[in-house]
Each structure stands twice: as C-alpha cells, then as structure tokens.
Amino acid sequence: MAVGAAQHLGRILLVVTGDTADALESRRGRGGDSTGLRIMTMTSTVAYAVDAGVRMPIPPGVVAVPGASLASDGEDLHVWFSGVSAEGHRRLHHAVSADSGATWSPPNTVVGLEPLAGQGLSPSVLRRRDGWLMWYVSHDNRGRRVFVARSVGGLVWQRLGAALDRGEPGSADADGVDCPAVVGTADGILVMACGAGSSRSVAAAVSRDGVTWRKLGPIHHRRLTGPDSRCIWYPVWLPNGPDTADLLYAGQDDRGRWSFLTTGRVDLAALATRPSPLPLATAVDTAITHIRSAVTADYLAEPDYHRPALVYRSPDGRVEQLRPSTSPVFAVRDGHGHPAGVVKLGRDRASAEREFSGLQTLARFYPVPAATLHYRQGRAALVMEHLDGVPLAGLAAADPNRFETVLGDIADHLATAAQNNLMPACDLDGPPDHTEETPAVLAAWAAELVARLRP
Ligand SMILES: Nc1ncnc2c1ncn2[C@@H]1O[C@H](COP(=O)(O)OP(=O)(O)OP(=O)(O)O)[C@@H](O)[C@H]1O
Ligand SMILES: [Mg+2]
Structure with a gap:
C-alpha cells in the first residue's frame, strides 16, 4: 500500500495502490482491490473526498504494486511504481499520461536501478530544474534506508547513493526509514516525510540538494486510541501554497484496519527551521533499559507534594531521579561521571511525544534544551540535554x-x-x-x- 499525489493542471490527483485502495473503497462502502494501481481525482480538499478513479495498466507478470509516485510536468503526468513478480523480483516502472491520467502509455521498466533481491523501492519523484530526483527504499538485514537517484528523462537513472540512514539504537528510526515523500518549498528547500520504523510514526528531514539531509525526528505521532493507534505510514505531501502542504498518510488501528488520514496543513518553512534532535548517547539508551527494569512503582507514582518524594539512585550512580517532578525524570551520567542527558518518562507515550513536539516548535521563539525521543517496545521517553542552573x-x-x-x-x-x-x-x-x-x-x-x- 502506498499513495502519491500531484497537482496537475488545476486538479489534485492521487495514485493509490494495494490496501490504500481498499481503505478508500471501504470508506465509501464498496469492496476493494488489493493489487490494483489507480489514479483518483480529489473532488473535495475539505473532506478529502476522491472519485472512483481510473485503473492503471500494470506490466504482465506483476502480481503486486507496493509503491508509487505521481508527478506533474507541464501537460504530462508521470507515474513511477514498483512491481513485484510472482518470483518476488521487484522492478520500477514508468508510464506517462498526456490526458491528466485518463489513459496511459504502456509502462516501461526503468534503467539504472536494477534492484537486488528484496529491495523495497517505494519511490518518491520530484521535478527539478535539470531533470528528476527520486528517493527510494532499499533494505539489508538491519532494516530499510532511503537512497537517491537522478534522471534527465525519467526512464534512465543514475544512483547518487544513500540519502537517509537508520538512527542509533533507541531512536525513532533505529529499525529503519521507509516510504519517503519529498516536497519542495518556493525557495528550494526540500522536506522529506518518511515512516520511522521504531516509533511507527512519520519523521521528517530537510535538504537543499536532495542528497545530504538533516533529520528533524518524528513530526506526527500515533494517537493512543483511534484509527492510527498502531501505525502511521505512507506519508504523502499535497502542496497547497509556496511554503505549505497538507500531509496525507495511512493510519492503522489496533485491529489492523487501515484508514486514509491527514494532519492538515503543515508550514514547511517553519518545519525546516526546527532544531536537529539531540544525538542519542549509548549511556542514555543503557540507562533507559535500566530504568524500565530496575525502578519500582514506588518511584514512578505521582507524588504528594506536601511530603518529600522518593528519589531513585542506581547502584552505579549513573541514574539519579530529579525532584520535584510530577512524572518520573532521571539524570543520566556516562562512565566518566559526566552528565549524558535527562530522561523524562512522562505519563504515557503520547505525553513524551507531545512534549518533544512542543519543544521543537518552541525552539523558534525560545531557547529550549536539545531533545529527542527514545523508543523501545512501543514505549517512548523524552531525552533532553542536561541543563546546569540554579533554581x-x-x-x-x-x-x-x-x-x-x-x-x-x-x-x-x-x-x-x-x-x-x-x-x-x-x-x-x-x-x-x-x-x-x-x-x-x-x-x-x-x-x-x-x-x-x-x-
Ligand atoms: N533538561 C534538564 N536539565 C536539568 N534538569 C532538568 C531538566 N529537565 C528537567 N529537569 C529537572 O527535573 C525536574 C522535573 O522536570 P519537569 O518539571 O520537566 O518534569 P515533570 O514535573 O514531571 O513534568 P511537568 O512539569 O511538565 O508536569 C525539574 O524541576 C528540573 O529540576
Ligand atoms: Mg514539573
């Protein structure tokens, strides 16, 4: 399942594959089609309503289409999609429509990106002044990463190397980055949204040239309950101004059902100025493992402020609870006794994520501690740089x-x-x-x- 979107000659078009088509169909009370590739027109940007769409021709022998990207170039509409054969081979195909997606050229297999076995190839393609840039996914035994390639005509591609790597252990994307979606602002900043493997949320990164990226960390989180409580995946940008875009995505609920959702309008220029997340030190990752297993409920309970509260200290002195606090907060030291960070568990995953987003947003107006999110086994913690100061x-x-x-x-x-x-x-x-x-x-x-x- 994946979706791409493009504005083309005044219309908003979506390319929809697999389960996304199912989710959209079931929303209208009809049965779905899990292998189809369809071009749909968004009939209302307020309700995000779409029409039934047009089926795209897919090459013979292709049994599944796991990813697709749509791009407008003058009168032409281009689509790139990954096709999986019955033997499990993945290839990337390209087709062009001269009538806004009603009819399509027979798809051609792209040249230069002949994949190794098991490559994901969830493509996102963007028109640049001197040709096309594509970001696509490839995975090894440790997880997925995003790579970038360049093309003049859209069919023959030249690999430019890795664009976005996995994060350090404990970070939101430690298990991999997947399903990139790239959008450009009026002054040439590129913003990538992608699925972060450990947080199962949408993270972002910014770039000038499309090759070197600065990570921003998660920008849109799963709710605790509701249609995106298990997973947020397949982000798609829908530009709607020089510096703004709607972020569409697929959400999965606790019962495995997918829905087509949106965060609404995102200010891309503001997003691009967010600080880089704090690098996650090994000492902090180790300390969080210790906190989760060794700190008993007595230390984690919300204290009665009229009495002195319990303060946890680890036997090796590397973890020390900070009081006063409403939720559990711990200072962490490295092997040399130097401060390595402050860990705030918050009341639940959502409160840690909300505080991270709040800090990243506030950073435009106010000096805030560098922060990041730590994930393990579905639990989140906020990690901040340690600030020295006087009360x-x-x-x-x-x-x-x-x-x-x-x-x-x-x-x-x-x-x-x-x-x-x-x-x-x-x-x-x-x-x-x-x-x-x-x-x-x-x-x-x-x-x-x-x-x-x-x-
Ligand atoms: N980055 C930091 N560096 C040093 N000390 C910190 C840092 N963040 C928090 N602390 C210390 O930990 C204490 C508790 O932190 P904080 O007030 O953020 O947590 P809380 O009381 O659980 O949450 P909240 O106040 O948002 O309800 C603070 O009073 C402060 O002394
Ligand atoms: Mg407090």
Whole structure:
C-alpha cells in the first residue's frame, strides 16, 4: 500500500495502490482491490473526498504494486511504481499520461536501478530544474534506508547513493526509514516525510540538494486510541501554497484496519527551521533499559507534594531521579561521571511525544534544551540535554535584580511564542487539548508576576 499525489493542471490527483485502495473503497462502502494501481481525482480538499478513479495498466507478470509516485510536468503526468513478480523480483516502472491520467502509455521498466533481491523501492519523484530526483527504499538485514537517484528523462537513472540512514539504537528510526515523500518549498528547500520504523510514526528531514539531509525526528505521532493507534505510514505531501502542504498518510488501528488520514496543513518553512534532535548517547539508551527494569512503582507514582518524594539512585550512580517532578525524570551520567542527558518518562507515550513536539516548535521563539525521543517496545521517553542552573526560587532571595530580569525575559519570549502559535479553539479538530496552550498560560502568569514584583 502506498499513495502519491500531484497537482496537475488545476486538479489534485492521487495514485493509490494495494490496501490504500481498499481503505478508500471501504470508506465509501464498496469492496476493494488489493493489487490494483489507480489514479483518483480529489473532488473535495475539505473532506478529502476522491472519485472512483481510473485503473492503471500494470506490466504482465506483476502480481503486486507496493509503491508509487505521481508527478506533474507541464501537460504530462508521470507515474513511477514498483512491481513485484510472482518470483518476488521487484522492478520500477514508468508510464506517462498526456490526458491528466485518463489513459496511459504502456509502462516501461526503468534503467539504472536494477534492484537486488528484496529491495523495497517505494519511490518518491520530484521535478527539478535539470531533470528528476527520486528517493527510494532499499533494505539489508538491519532494516530499510532511503537512497537517491537522478534522471534527465525519467526512464534512465543514475544512483547518487544513500540519502537517509537508520538512527542509533533507541531512536525513532533505529529499525529503519521507509516510504519517503519529498516536497519542495518556493525557495528550494526540500522536506522529506518518511515512516520511522521504531516509533511507527512519520519523521521528517530537510535538504537543499536532495542528497545530504538533516533529520528533524518524528513530526506526527500515533494517537493512543483511534484509527492510527498502531501505525502511521505512507506519508504523502499535497502542496497547497509556496511554503505549505497538507500531509496525507495511512493510519492503522489496533485491529489492523487501515484508514486514509491527514494532519492538515503543515508550514514547511517553519518545519525546516526546527532544531536537529539531540544525538542519542549509548549511556542514555543503557540507562533507559535500566530504568524500565530496575525502578519500582514506588518511584514512578505521582507524588504528594506536601511530603518529600522518593528519589531513585542506581547502584552505579549513573541514574539519579530529579525532584520535584510530577512524572518520573532521571539524570543520566556516562562512565566518566559526566552528565549524558535527562530522561523524562512522562505519563504515557503520547505525553513524551507531545512534549518533544512542543519543544521543537518552541525552539523558534525560545531557547529550549536539545531533545529527542527514545523508543523501545512501543514505549517512548523524552531525552533532553542536561541543563546546569540554579533554581529560580533561590535566585529570588540572593539576586532580586537578576530574578526579575529572568522573569521578564521568560514573559517576553513566551508572549512572542503564544502570539505566533495560538489558534482559536473553534479551528481545532476534536476536543481541545490544552497542552499546546501552555506557553500562553505561562506567559500570562509570568507577566502577572513581573507586574506584581514592580515596586
Ligand atoms: N533538561 C534538564 N536539565 C536539568 N534538569 C532538568 C531538566 N529537565 C528537567 N529537569 C529537572 O527535573 C525536574 C522535573 O522536570 P519537569 O518539571 O520537566 O518534569 P515533570 O514535573 O514531571 O513534568 P511537568 O512539569 O511538565 O508536569 C525539574 O524541576 C528540573 O529540576
Ligand atoms: Mg514539573
């Protein structure tokens, strides 16, 4: 299952394969077709409604089509898709339509990307000034990676090498990166969305040339319950402005059912300025394994703030719980006793992921600790760089001027962040989640404090 999308001569077209066709069909109450490749027109961008579509010709002997990409080039519409033969061989094919997808040229097998056995080849193709760029997936025994190739005409390709590698152990994409989807902004920044194997969510990366990429970490997470609680996969960009695109994706629920979903509009320029996630140190990965197995429930319970709370310390001194805290937070040291990071388990996976997204968004307006997410066995933890500092409460008595400067600074930064980020509650999808409003609440609180502290 995979989807590609393109804007072509004023229409929005989708290419849909396998289970995605099933998911779209079942949404309209009809039976699906698990091997077909279809070009559908989006009839409403508000409801993401699509028509029944046109079946694409697939080469004889192809029994499954696991991936496809659609691109518009002047009057022509191009499709690239991977076909699997009964013997399990995967090849990439190319076809062109001169009538907006109604009829297609017989597909040709592309040249230059003759795959080794087992390659995924989930392609994403983008038109550049001097030809085409394609990102595709290949896997070895450790998992999948994204590679890049270049072509002048779309049929003969030249490999340019690896574009996106797997992450370090414990990271969101440690088990591999899959199903890339690349979109360009008006000033030439490329943004890749892809499936991250360990978090089973959508991660992103940014590039100028399409070959060298900077990872941004996960950008869209699974919900705890609902249609995408098990997995978020097959991202597709649908550009709708010079710097914005809707992100469409396939979500899988706990019972294995797929749905076609969207995050809505993504500000690509803002996304591209997000900081790189904190590299995940081995000491932190090891410490999280220790925390998960050795720290008992007494230390993990939400404390009664009127009494001193339990503080966990590992026998080797490398893990020490930080108090006061509502959720369990631990400082981690490396073998030399130097701070290696701070691990915050949060209340559940979603709260760790939400705090990570919040930090990455806030970084445009406010200095935040470098952070990343750690995943193992479906559980997530937020990992931050360790910040040295003095408690603000202590500063109030020792250095009132600095205390006031710090508060004023916090108020200014948070007010800027709130002005730039808050959206009216009526624009929200579903019940309001106040987590993202924390900056506004804190800004008002800090401003009030500053006002009251003035003589
Ligand atoms: N990056 C960091 N570096 C150093 N110390 C930290 C860091 N993050 C948190 N701490 C310490 O851990 C304590 C608990 O952290 P925090 O307040 O973020 O967790 P929490 O109370 O569980 O969550 P929340 O306040 O979001 O409900 C803080 O008071 C602080 O002293
Ligand atoms: Mg706290």
